[in-house]
Amino acid sequence: MQTAIAITSAAGRGILAAQATSDEMLIESIASGEKSAMHILYARHHLRTYRFILRIVRDASIAEDLVSQVFLDVWRTAGQFEQRSQVSTWILSIARFKALTALRQRRFEDIDQDEVLQIADGNDDPEAAFDRARTSAVLRACMSKLSAAHREVIDLVYYHEKSVEEAGAIIGIPQATVKTRMFYARKALADLLRREGINSLAA
Template sequence: MPNVIAINAAARQGIIAAQATSDEMLLESIATGGRPAMHILYCRHNVRVYRFILRIVRDTTMAEDLVSQVFLDVWRTARQFEGRSQVSTWLLSIARFKALTALRQRRHEDIDQEDVLEIADQADTPEASLDRNDTSAILRACVAKLSPAHREIINLVYYHEKSVEEAGEIIGIPQSTVKTRMFYARKQLAELLKGAGVDSLAA
């Protein structure tokens, strides 16, 4: 009979090893056909990619389909990753291209301006989610009123915690342009929030 303690220990070691594996190492394995590595990368980044796409296309069904396309591209092109940016930045670049292409191809341009509901982080408790609910709803409504370019900058920097350099790589614009857009986006958002009864935007 197998030693249950030994099996459990081995399973724990496997989980720890997977968590310690960098995205770059996973891509190297994916490039050689490593399906387990692809599964780990997907589990690690699919929610972030989905949120990012959803804020662009504002359609849950389309966003889910595009996430699948993004990771299919990763599977096919992993060996083309050159390591000049973070893997997460590379993923969002692919996601942005897919999302904008899908929007152009969509015949009806009457994009619904309703607020897109946040997907709660798994680490959130119900109490924490409820505490943030009102403020988050106001923030989403104000962000939705920004121009597409300004909304995209806020999305990348605040929701995806990308640096000015990384945001520039994803969008394909100089860092100076990112800083300019960020300045005006923050200014406009602060005015919208003030009008909605929120005094200031956290730095």
């Protein structure tokens, strides 16, 4: 019994230690060749990275392949990270470059796919889950009607909670341009949502 308790306690300390480890510390460890740090960073960021790429390429299998490529690049170039931005911003910058490169390489017209971009909350009751799914579906449909530039900035600021400065760093545009795109993107998205019976867009 004491052995089992000790093992459980050690596992718990390990989980807490992993949660307390900053992304920057993980990158330093990855640069030193620690695979366990890479596993933690991947677990922490791969889902958001996948969703970000999926919204650009609109193809689930391509998005999965690109996520693998992104984290392979992280593994290979961790020593080059200069901490001028957050690690998550750096990862999304790599992801954006790979996604846009993949789009340029495609020889056929992209087919709009209604991918499931959000995981339902397991605590929702059936009615709440239905409303959540409907709202998500409406939002995805409205997002797809925005221009690529407006869709991208909304994605970064709302879904990935990036600041104007961080969004500008990822896209490679001045902060003033990000603000301008955000203004028109929010206005266009709010108009589209209003037509679907949704009268507010979270700030």
